[in-house]
Amino acid sequence: MRRLVVGLLLAVGLAVSANAEEEIVLGLSQAEVSISTNFNGSEILIYGAVKRETPVPQGAPLEVVMTVSGPSLPINVWRKHKRFGIWINTEAVEVDRAPSFYAVVTSGPLDHVLKRIEDLRHKISIPRAIRSVGAPMTIKDSTAFTEALIRIRSRANLYQVIEDGVKVDQQTLFRAAIALPAALTEGDYITRIFLTRGGTVVSQYQTVIDVRKVGMERWLFNLSRENAFLYGLLSLVIAIAAGWGASAAFALLRR
Amino acid sequence: MQIYLPIAEISVNAYLILGLGGLVGILSGMFGVGGGFLITPLLFFVGIPPAVAVATSTNQIVASSFSALLAHLKRRTVDFRMGWVLLIGGLIGSGLGVIVFNMLRALGQVDLLVKLCYVIFLGVIGGLMFIESLNAIRRTRKGGRATLRKKHNWIHGLPFKVRFRVSGLYISVIPPLMVGVLVGILAAIMGVGGGFIMVPAMIYLLGMPTKVVVGTSLFQIIFVTAFTTMLHATTNYTVDIVLAVLLLVGGVIGAQVGTQIGMRMKAEQLRILLAFLVLLVCGNLALDLLLQPDELFSLSPVVIK
Numbered sequence A: 001m002r003r004l005v006v007g008l009l010l011a012v013g014l015a016v017s018a019n020a021e022e023e024i025v026l027g028l029s030q031a032e033v034s035i036s037t038n039f040n041g042s043e044i045l046i047y048g049a050v051k052r053e054t055p056v057p058q059g060a061p062l063e064v065v066m067t068v069s070g071p072s073l074p075i076n077v078w079r080k081h082k083r084f085g086i087w088i089n090t091e092a093v094e095v096d097r098a099p100s101f102y103a104v105v106t107s108g109p110l111d112h113v114l115k116r117i118e119d120l121r122h123k124i125s126i127p128r129a130i131r132s133v134g135a136p137m138t139i140k141d142s143t144a145f146t147e148a149l150i151r152i153r154s155r156a157n158l159y160q161v162i163e164d165g166v167k168v169d170q171q172t173l174f175r176a177a178i179a180l181p182a183a184l185t186e187g188d189y190i191t192r193i194f195l196t197r198g199g200t201v202v203s204q205y206q207t208v209i210d211v212r213k214v215g216m217e218r219w220l221f222n223l224s225r226e227n228a229f230l231y232g233l234l235s236l237v238i239a240i241a242a243g244w245g246a247s248a249a250f251a252l253l254r255r
Numbered sequence B: 001m002q003i004y005l006p007i008a009e010i011s012v013n014a015y016l017i018l019g020l021g022g023l024v025g026i027l028s029g030m031f032g033v034g035g036g037f038l039i040t041p042l043l044f045f046v047g048i049p050p051a052v053a054v055a056t057s058t059n060q061i062v063a064s065s066f067s068a069l070l071a072h073l074k075r076r077t078v079d080f081r082m083g084w085v086l087l088i089g090g091l092i093g094s095g096l097g098v099i100v101f102n103m104l105r106a107l108g109q110v111d112l113l114v115k116l117c118y119v120i121f122l123g124v125i126g127g128l129m130f131i132e133s134l135n136a137i138r139r140t141r142k143g144g145r146a147t148l149r150k151k152h153n154w155i156h157g158l159p160f161k162v163r164f165r166v167s168g169l170y171i172s173v174i175p176p177l178m179v180g181v182l183v184g185i186l187a188a189i190m191g192v193g194g195g196f197i198m199v200p201a202m203i204y205l206l207g208m209p210t211k212v213v214v215g216t217s218l219f220q221i222i223f224v225t226a227f228t229t230m231l232h233a234t235t236n237y238t239v240d241i242v243l244a245v246l247l248l249v250g251g252v253i254g255a256q257v258g259t260q261i262g263m264r265m266k267a268e269q270l271r272i273l274l275a276f277l278v279l280l281v282c283g284n285l286a287l288d289l290l291l292q293p294d295e296l297f298s299l300s301p302v303v304i305k
Helices: A114-123 A142-155 A215-226 A229-252 B014-033 B036-046 B050-074 B080-107 B110-141 B173-192 B195-205 B210-235 B241-263 B267-290
Strands: A021-026 A034-035 A040-053 A063-070 A071-084 A086-099 A102-106 A157-161 A168-170 A173-180 A188-195 A200-213 B002-005 B010-013 B161-164 B169-172 B297-301
Touching: A021 A188, A021 A200, A034 A063, A040 A063, A040 A188, A040 A200, A040 B173, A063 A168, A086 A157, A086 A200, A086 B110, A086 B267, A102 B195, A114 A168, A114 A188, A142 B241, A142 B297, A157 A173, A168 A229, A168 B241, A200 B297, A215 A229, A215 B241, A229 B050, A229 B210, A229 B241, B002 B241, B010 B014, B014 B050, B014 B195, B014 B241, B014 B267, B036 B267, B050 B210, B050 B241, B080 B161, B080 B173, B110 B173, B110 B195, B110 B267, B161 B173, B169 B173, B173 B195, B173 B210, B195 B210, B195 B267
Parallel strands: A034 A200, A102 A157
Antiparallel strands: A021 A040, A040 A173, A063 A102, A063 A188, A071 A086, A071 B297, A168 A173, A188 A200, B002 B010, B161 B169
16 A cells, blocks of 8 residues: 655644533544546545643543545345356345445444444444345345445455554544555545543544545546547547557568 | 556556457457457456446457458458448347347346356357367368358348358348347347357358458447447446556457467367357356355445436
8 A cells, every 4th residue: 555645734623522621633644535547545644632621531541433434325235046056136135325435443442442322323333334224025134235245345445444543642642544445436535533431422523535536537537427429439539549550560560 | 557447446457457458359360259258257357347347348349350350451351241231230239239238127137147148159159169160170180171161051042132252152131131130139238249159150150251251240340349339438438448448459469469370270270269268258157157156245336217
């Protein structure tokens, strides 16, 4: 993974939550990810500090949970069965919303730093971030389908859980690195940071990482959508020209 | 060297794609097949989304076929009259094929039917060619002359006879027209040029000489695949121009090399090699359907209606 540090942009924000004694001040190594021709994944550094007017509270230590979520789209999950001797797709469950990319990075084991009730409320862990409402009545084990979705995407590094990925210093400074894979969908990547004590969220902060195609990638993508006929003709012209060019070059070589 | 593909939205190794293009180009020049039935599965294997792989390979076939056709034109091994007849049939078939394809998609089993189409057609054609060319080789080994395939059958009884001078044939236009329609339908459903179906059909059904078959099939393939590329680009937005350029740079060079190799080989040898290749791809696809896959689940984007 190549570490791209394009512009050091400090997004400073103040987050107010139920317990407003501790606020998050956040920085990102880059607020934009540019997908250019030689894009091969990117690593984003997320760092920040806890701002407080009072001394560090006693009791459970401060823990940090971060999530980065790509654009959500509905997706069909198919299951194969053997019919007439061959394996074919027989059952499908439509998952209403599944992020194209999702990473959870924490400062400790997830079930330790976050209570189940807080996970449900803020939709932090991967199964919570996916929304699947209606499975057909004929399918009894619809959870197997969402599990399969998570398994397939985890294998492609699109879903990540990194426990102990956040380093916390003196209960005040924290930092983490998130690796974005090469197969990235365009869009707004919503980044959330939660501060927890004893598994309860005490403060949260939200920002957006902008993932965009740039340069030639941008131009070709726009052309293919807005001027599809021209785009089709362009690809044919290139094909014919390349075919003719190779033929002419070989004729010259043989002479 | 990694390159990000704007439509496929993944990053691939440029040299790998160049190599794939080159390999398929050589085959295209040797046998007069567009190579779609090879390159599409190969692109799946590299991780290109199926819809993009199918659409982009048709564009690549245009390039490699054009390059190979120019080489054949110099040797005057293209029967234009036959080519036009096949092409008219091909465009009609292609239109029909798109309608059939959309009907299958509404049923929701298009992947399976495409695969079954591949297995059945590749299996039957590959098997027949293999047996026939094996017999031909055995005959020449015995010292006897290979029997001429120009036998009189029901085809010669049909009306609308036309003289195809380059092929040395005087037959009705109905059989070539039907071959064209059939190939057009299959091309649209399977996302291939249809050369691997047309070449044997021309040799065994129409009785055309093998040397002329290759050039003539290339001539028809160029137009059918160009038509398909435009259809994919304007309706599904799945033609990846960067991927296509990488494939066709390798492909056009390979096609020139392939044509040279093809010229130095005997017709029977050429046919048995093509038969072997067709059977190999067929066997691979059949195993996919028969063996239990490692992952029973698969993902597909929801089509927004």
